[in-house]
Amino acid sequence: MDLLAWVRGPAFDAALAIFIVGVIWRLIELLMLGRGVSLAEPRGPEFPAGLRTIVLRSWPSAAKLKTGATTLVLGYGFHIGFFVGLLLFVPHIELVHATFGLRWPGLPTPLVDAATVVGIVALLAALAHRLSHPVIRFLSTSQDYLVWVATLLPLVTGYLAFHRIVNPYPLALSIHILCVELLMVIFPFTKLMHAFTLFIARWYNGAIAGRRGVQS
Amino acid sequence: MAQSKTLGERLQSHGVSRRGFLKFCAATASLMALPPSMIPAIAAALEKARRPSVIWLSFQECTGCTESLTRSHTPTIEGLIFDHISLDYHHTLQAAAGDAAEAARKAAMQENEGQYLVVVDGSIPLGNPGFSTIAGVSNVDMLKETVAGAKAVIAVGTCASFGGIPHAYPNPTGAVSVSDLVKDKPVINVSGCPPVPVVITGVLSQLLTFGTLPELDHYGRPLAFFGQSIHDRCYRRPFYDKGLFAETFDDEGARKGWCLYRLGCKGPMTYNACATAKWNEGTSWPVESGHGCLGCSEPDFWDAGSFYKSLSVPTGDVARNAGYAVAAGVALGAAAGALNRAKRAGAIKRHEKVNVDDLGDDQG
Numbered sequence: 001m002d003l004l005a006w007v008r009g010p011a012f013d014a015a016l017a018i019f020i021v022g023v024i025w026r027l028i029e030l031l032m033l034g035r036g037v038s039l040a041e042p043r044g045p046e047f048p049a050g051l052r053t054i055v056l057r058s059w060p061s062a063a064k065l066k067t068g069a070t071t072l073v074l075g076y077g078f079h080i081g082f083f084v085g086l087l088l089f090v091p092h093i094e095l096v097h098a099t100f101g102l103r104w105p106g107l108p109t110p111l112v113d114a115a116t117v118v119g120i121v122a123l124l125a126a127l128a129h130r131l132s133h134p135v136i137r138f139l140s141t142s143q144d145y146l147v148w149v150a151t152l153l154p155l156v157t158g159y160l161a162f163h164r165i166v167n168p169y170p171l172a173l174s175i176h177i178l179c180v181e182l183l184m185v186i187f188p189f190t191k192l193m194h195a196f197t198l199f200i201a202r203w204y205n206g207a208i209a210g211r212r213g214v215q216s
Numbered sequence: 217m218a219q220s221k222t223l224g225e226r227l228q229s230h231g232v233s234r235r236g237f238l239k240f241c242a243a244t245a246s247l248m249a250l251p252p253s254m255i256p257a258i259a260a261a262l263e264k265a266r267r268p269s270v271i272w273l274s275f276q277e278c279t280g281c282t283e284s285l286t287r288s289h290t291p292t293i294e295g296l297i298f299d300h301i302s303l304d305y306h307h308t309l310q311a312a313a314g315d316a317a318e319a320a321r322k323a324a325m326q327e328n329e330g331q332y333l334v335v336v337d338g339s340i341p342l343g344n345p346g347f348s349t350i351a352g353v354s355n356v357d358m359l360k361e362t363v364a365g366a367k368a369v370i371a372v373g374t375c376a377s378f379g380g381i382p383h384a385y386p387n388p389t390g391a392v393s394v395s396d397l398v399k400d401k402p403v404i405n406v407s408g409c410p411p412v413p414v415v416i417t418g419v420l421s422q423l424l425t426f427g428t429l430p431e432l433d434h435y436g437r438p439l440a441f442f443g444q445s446i447h448d449r450c451y452r453r454p455f456y457d458k459g460l461f462a463e464t465f466d467d468e469g470a471r472k473g474w475c476l477y478r479l480g481c482k483g484p485m486t487y488n489a490c491a492t493a494k495w496n497e498g499t500s501w502p503v504e505s506g507h508g509c510l511g512c513s514e515p516d517f518w519d520a521g522s523f524y525k526s527l528s529v530p531t532g533d534v535a536r537n538a539g540y541a542v543a544a545g546v547a548l549g550a551a552a553g554a555l556n557r558a559k560r561a562g563a564i565k566r567h568e569k570v571n572v573d574d575l576g577d578d579q580g
Contacts, residue, residue, distance in 0.1 A: 005519065005531070012530040013537050020541035021548060028549025033556060090459055094478060094526050099534040109457045168434060169445060169485045170514070173528060 003174040007181065015181035022188025027196060035204070042211045049210020050203040056216075057202045074126045081119020085112055085155060109162075116159050123152050147190050153179035223424070224263025237263075244421045247414065247493070248430070248440040261425040268424065269324050269332040271362055272306035275355040276348050276382045276391055277338030281373035282308050284410035301420065304332075307350070318351050325365050333423070334366040336394050339375040339382045343390030359397060368402040368429060369394055372416060374512055377405035377436070384518035395436055402429050405436040407488075409512035414493045415441045433487070435515065441493075446509045447483035449491035452476065470506060480524035481508030488513040 064072055086092060090106040097103040106112075127148055130136050157179045159165075161172035186192065209216030221229075227237055241258040245251075250258075274282070286309065303309065304324035305317065312320055324332060336359065341347035345354035353361075363369055371394040374380040382391035395403045406416050419438055422430045430438035447453065455461070455475040462469035462476055475481070483491075486509050490501045503509055508524075511517040521531050 002516070004527075005516075008521070008529070009531045013532040013534070016530075016534065017537060017541045017544075020538055021545040024542060024545025025548040025552060028546060029552040029556065032549070032553025090456070090461070090477070091526060091528055095528050095530070098525055098529040100538075101535075106459045108459050164445065164448065168487075170527075173485070177528065 004170045004177075007174045007177040011178065011181055015184040019184040019187055023193070023196060026188050026193060030197065030200070038211065043213030044210050046207035046210045049216060050207035053206025053209070053216045054199055054202045057205075070125075070129050074122045074129065077122035078119050078126060081115045081117070081122060082151070082155065084115035085119060085158065088112055088115075089158075113159075113162065116155055120152065120155050120159065123148065123155070143190055146186065147192055150179075150183045150186055151192075154183055221267070222263060223265045223267070226267075244418055247418050247489075248422060248438075249443075258421065258425045262421065265424040267302040268420075269302045269304050269328040270335055271304055271321055271324055271332055271366075272309075272335045272337070273355075273358060273362060274307050275336065275338030275340050275359070275376070276389065277373065277375050278381075279308055279337075281337040281376075281410045282306070285372075285413050285416060301333075314351070321362065325362065329365045331367050332365070334362055334369045335372055336369060336376040337372045339379045339389075339391035339393060340397060341382070341389035341391050343388070347389045356397065359394070363398050363401055366401055368404065368423070369398055370416070370419060371395065371403055371405045371407075371436075373411055374407045374409045374515075374517065377407035378515035380409065381518050383516070403436055404429060404432065404438060407435070407437055407442075407513040407515075408490075409510075409517075411513070412441070412489050412493045412495065415489055437487070437513075441489040442487040442513070444487065445484060446486045446488055446491050446503070447481075450483050450503055451491070452503060465506065476503060476506075476508040477526060479508045480522060480526055482511030482514075482517070482520070482523075482527060483509040485520075485527050486511040486514055486517075 060072055060076065084107065087104075088107040089112045090109070093103060093106050107115075130140055130144070130148075154176065157166075157172070157176040161169065161176045164172070166172040166175070183192070187195075206216045224237075238255065238259055241255050241262065242252070245255050245258055272282075302324075305321040307317070310317055310320065338348075338355075340355045340359055342356060345356065348355045350358055371377045375382060375391075376394050379387070379391050379393045379396075382389055383393070393405075395405065404419055406419060408415070415438070418441060419430055422428065422438075422440075430440060433439050433442050435442070447456070450456075452473060452475045455473070456477055460469060460472075460474040461478040462474045463478055464470065465479065477483075481503065483503065490509070491503070494501045494504070510523050511520060511527075514520075520527065521529065
């Protein structure tokens with residue numbers, strides 16, 4: 001209970017502060033870098049092309065399925081499992097409601113449970129794929145493995161806590177919350193920032209193509 | 217102390233039928249997760265059992281545990297078994313007072329050296345021995361003296377098991393649990409505020425039947441009663457799994473008996489027998505009566521935040537902290553952005569333009 005009080009209290013406050021400060025700091029710094037002024041005459045509008053690219057790059061296509069089926073399937077499997085577990089599990093919604101006053105409907109726990117298993121399996125398969133594919137393995141840095149561990153831990157510890165595999169329950173819950181806090185702390189300073197930057201990046205790519213009058 | 221009559225003879229003389237007695241043994245066996253083949257063994261052992269001497273010490277407590285155990289509606293067999301242990305010392309229940317009472321305790325200790333059981337309710341203050349005394353003896357001294365010749369110690373209630381409410385922050389009396397002080401004797405924690413009556417009779421039955429201590433969990437509680445969480449045995453669990461929750465104590469969901477998680481129920485973290493043994497002869501239990509579990513059988517339940525907030529909710533002022541963090545993030549980001557811009561402007565300023573004349577002959 002002492003550990004639980006700590007992870008719910010000072011540790012959570014610290015992790016949340018690092019997360020928010022880090023994310024906003026990095027986003028503002030990135031956005032303030034801006035883009036160089038293009039002196040060329042624009043050949044088309046930026047806005048619709050930027051939006052179009054955000055949608056298109058987020059949508060699986062037959063071409064992507066052909067070139068990187070494993071990455072596509074595992075990527076979707078993991079992200080859907082992770083976000084279902086994070087956002088649609090009733091105790092998580094309760095946590096957000098109790099802290100920020102927002103609330104939305106949750107899913108029945110057996111469905112969340114299944115999604116979590118899909119997320120865990122997809123992450124394990126992604127690691128196997130990363131290690132077995134010579135090119136991806138060569139390109140992988142220690143940060144990739146750190147991010148993989150930090151993402152897997154909340155899913156696994158949440159699963160263990162929910163199914164009472166680790167006892168006592170307050171300990172299991174404490175470890176779960178602590179793992180989430182670890183994820184929050186490293187989030188702004190690793191590739192995890194892609195959760196916020198991917199739409200900006202897709203917008204930029206699309207907008208540049210739109211200005212040049214080419215398909216992105 | 218009268219040791220002559222066996223428990224079986226006593227139950228018979230109180231009009232308990234053989235059938236009623238065996239039903240109790242079957243219930244005890246199932247509660248302790250023993251196979252049905254053990255029922256005759258339990259019955260035989262209980263019938264032959266002599267009255268064990270029990271010394272009951274009450275320290276920093278509210279007498280709720282004694283109330284819970286003695287006010288279980290008589291004549292239940294649990295009550296009778298409880299009546300027929302030889303309760304040689306108990307402040308609240310004994311007729312004797314003062315020196316006579318203390319003499320009874322000392323006599324019981326002497327007569328049953330190494331065989332008597334010590335039941336403790338209440339926590340023990342270490343901050344100042346004067347915070348709680350009995351006949352001028354501090355709680356800690358009385359506990360040590362009494363436990364020295366005991367066979368085992370049963371800590372009844374959350375105060376004795378884990379320190380309980382006296383131990384709650386800021387713990388002004390320096391209250392500790394029995395197991396914090398007693399290291400050389402077996403200690404069985406029967407936690408709960410108060411504990412379920414059938415749990416203590418179950419523990420006594422096991423001691424009488426097998427002469428052994430029950431299997432304990434990591435908090436020293438009998439696994440047979442504390443092996444599963446309230447949440448896992450709760451009849452409202454299907455509503456939790458379906459995502460159907462009461463939002464207030466008097467809304468549609470509350471009337472339909474939906475899950476009380478959103479009202480702060482601590483069932484998921486609490487291990488106790490309430491959901492199966494229930495209270496008041498199986499009439500009801502807190503969740504059935506419409507209030508979430510408080511988690512009273514867990515250590516430090518009083519310090520686990522609001523009774524009406526779920527356990528995982530952060531305890532700090534998250535909205536305020538988040539506000540400060542956003543402001544700090546904006547300030548840092550703007551400062552870093554401004555630094556980058558100044559750096560770029562400086563680089564542009566320092567950049568020396570080169571034209572074709574500057575390249576000179578050595579280029580060709």
